[in-house]
Amino acid sequence: MMKVVRAVSSALLLGLAACGKDGFSRASIARAAADFARFAGRATGQETPMADEVTRDSRTAGHPGFDTGTYPGDKAMHAWRASDAPYEWAGFYLQAPCHPDNGWSGKRVTLTSMGYGLAVVYVGQQTWGRTPGVARYVATRVTSKVTTHVGRGRKRHAVTRNVTRTVMRREPGPARGATCHSDFVTAARGARDGLDAIAKARAEGFPLGTTIFLDLERMDVLPHAMREYYMAWTRAVLMDARFRPGIYAHTFNANTVYSDVKSVYLEVGRNDDPPFWIAKSRGFDITKLPSEVGHAFAAVWQGVLDVEQTWNGHKFPIDVNVSSVRSPSMPNTPVITD
Incomplete structure (x- = not known):
């Protein structure tokens, strides 16, 4: 009898965990299988190591990562990767209009050889609380x-x-030579910045299909000019077809931005969902899945901002995130759903 229970439990655990259908995710089915195996184990007095392992994995089904605008240096990045830090990936900031620092440039191979997954970020134009094009x-x-x-x-x-x-x-307009200003939030500039993001990603050697996240900081009011800007940016990246456009947005703006960006995807014949990186502090935990942020379309959840952490003797400020995949920008990686 004990052998039979053990065999049935193992079969259910492996079989159900391996296939998800009828609207259930692999993670939820695996948890159900693990629960059954533990019940059978308790009934027979047997240990259930496979079920315990699945439970541990389901509790940390997401993939923690961090981002920081200024590159911490090779030594610090290597030290963190070699430590007990939970982070599997890091944000990779392309040189961009509102992020002129080029500290991350040339570090793709260095970071991936250390074992980091990457989330490619392009900080485009921002409203900074203003209505673009309107005198202030x-x-x-x-x-x-x-x-x-x-x-x-x-x-x-x-x-x-x-x-x-x-x-x-x-208030004076943008200074001569400025690259970042709310007056630059236009459809024409969105298309231009989209092409710039493509060129920067290509220069860094990112493979075809890599997701580039356009950084849109929180806006209390979402101006029409900004909607035109990020839709034009998305369209430019999609039409080029070498990279996949994604969006970083605050939960306050996320639904509207997602609806707009999804419409551009459909406009060019793309039926897949645009990847979204959602910022929201409430309820965050690195053991959760991004979809638990409250937006089913979330691929990444950012929940802790500007916190200094020390690992392996190296301290620097980060934002803490969790992703549905180990390397949020890399193409053809399987997605975990809740």
Whole structure:
């Protein structure tokens, strides 16, 4: 009897974990199989190491990673990879209009040889709380000298004093040579930046099919000009067909952005879902799956921002994320669903 239970439990565990259908994910089926195996084990007094392993894997089904704008250096990256840090992948920042630093450039092979997966990031134009193309006036304190005359007769004389007043002045436009400004948030610039992202990814040697995530920081109001910008960026990358456009967005903007970007995918004949990297702090844990952020289309979940961590004697600030795959930007990697 014990051999029969052991055989049935093992068969269910392996068979169910290996195939998912009828709307169930492999992870959920594996957990169900593990539960059955443990129940059978308790009934017969047998140990269930396979079930315990599946349970551990299902609790950490996602793949933790980090991103940091400034490259920490080869020594620090190697030290973290050789430590007990949980991170399997790192954000790779392309030199971009709103991220001019090129510290990550040339590090693709270095990082992948260390064992890191990569998430390629392109920080495009941002609104910075403004409505693109609309003049903005700001209160400015201005000090000027004012001369008046006081006294009478021969005692009359001039008195000069400083007078400060507040005036409304138009905020200046982008400086000469600027690459990042809210006035650059247009459809034309989106297409241009899309081509720039392609060129930068090619220069770094990323393979065809690599996902490039366009970084869109949180916007309390999502202007029409910004929607045109990221849709044009997405269209440019799709039409080129060498890379896959993805989006980094805050949960506050995610649904609208996803709907817009999905429409561009359909417009060019693509039925796959655009990869989304969602920022949301509440409820985050690196043992969770990205879809648990509250958006079924999430491929990556960023939940901890600007935290300093030390591993193997090296300390630097990071954002903490979890992905559905080990290398979020790499093509043809299997996706875990909840």
